[in-house]
Amino acid sequence: MTDSPKLADLIEDLLPQTQCTKCGYDACRPYAEAIAQGTANYNQCPxxxxxxxxxxxxxxxxxxxxxxxxxGVERPRPLAVIDEALCIGCTLCLQACPVDAIVGAPKQMHTVVEALCTGCDLCVAPCPVDCIAMVPITGDATGWDAWTQQQADEARMRHDQRLARLKREREAAETRTAARRASSSTADATRMEPPGSTAAATHATETAHTEAEAKKRAMIQAALERARKKKTELTAQGLGPQNTASVSADVQAQIDAAEARRQRLGIGSADAPDHATAPPSTPPKH
Structure with missing residues (x-):
């Protein structure tokens, strides 16, 4: 009998690598491992x-x-399309995309690289201004008629590269946090140093960094407040968000993760979109 790790490799090679989480797992690899271990069925990949x-x-x-x-249901492959007029550059969609198919920068308009998008839907719900639509682009073709093995292989490569990048960023952040904690433990002694000393200069640098972070948080908060106001105005005109009727458990997890990131940045939850508290349900058809 094929051992579980080897079987998981064979199974993963047969998955479309959209990383959409509709199977109930965080990505294609965990789903493949679950099938190999007999804890998941092989009919859970829309x-x-x-x-x-x-x-x-x-x-x-x-x-x-x-x-x-x-x-979910089998459907034509969709493409995420961002409404440039409504995008506020909040970067939440960038954080949600599992294959780094969205490009942009804080406070600047984002765009989707069509050739890289897997149609996973994960960028839709976190958007606070509801400016992302999933547009079918394969006609009546669904499943592997709408997706090639080459596209799957390239999507898996980008997903793995993204995981590696996030790991590096996380480790770098932990290193910076450890350095700040070590610095703060000697803060009182530093304040007693005469002006112009190395310790005093280090303290001044740390203070400037803290002030810069506070300014960044304030800018993000202001942008989200503007988006919230715009959203209220559109709703009053009958043009409110259209993708809030139902939110799947997988998408809800993405929203919760985004909210957690906002909390770590010190941004209040008042700017969270209304659908952030919607109960899990079957993903809407697009």
Missing amino acids: PGGAQGIVRLARVLGQPVIPLNPEN
Whole structure:
């Protein structure tokens, strides 16, 4: 019998690598491992569709079964499109994209690189101004008729690169935090140093960094407040958000993560979009 790690590799190679989390797992790899271990069924991947189930059933030596409707429906592959007129440059969609298919900078308009987008939907819900739409681009083609093995391989590579980048950034942040804590432990002694000393200069640098971070938080808060005001105005005109009727558990997790990031930055939750508290439900059809 094929051992679990090797089987997981074979299964992962057959998944579309959209990293959409609709299967109930954080990414394609954890889902592949769960199938190999027998803790997940092989019919939980809507992007792979019926053809994907056939591929997995063949490797597993199992019968072909229908897609589990609890995980979604097979559909034409969509593309995320950002309304440039409404984008406020909050970067929440950048943080949500599992394959780094969105480019932009804080307070600047973002855009989706069409060739890189996997149609995962994960950027939609975190957007505080509801400026992202999922537009079908493959006609009637669904599943592997709407997606190629080359696209899947490239998406997996970008996802792995993103995970590696996030790990580096996390480790760098932890290093900076440790350095600040070490510096603060000698803050009282530093204040007693005469002006112009090395310790005093270090303290001045730390103070400037803290002030810069506070200014950054204030700028983000102001941008989100403007977006909230714009959203209220659109709602009053009957042009409010259209993607808040139902939010899946997977998307809710993305919203919660974004809210946690805002809290770490010291930004209040008043700017959170109304759908951030919506109960989990079946993902809406686009």
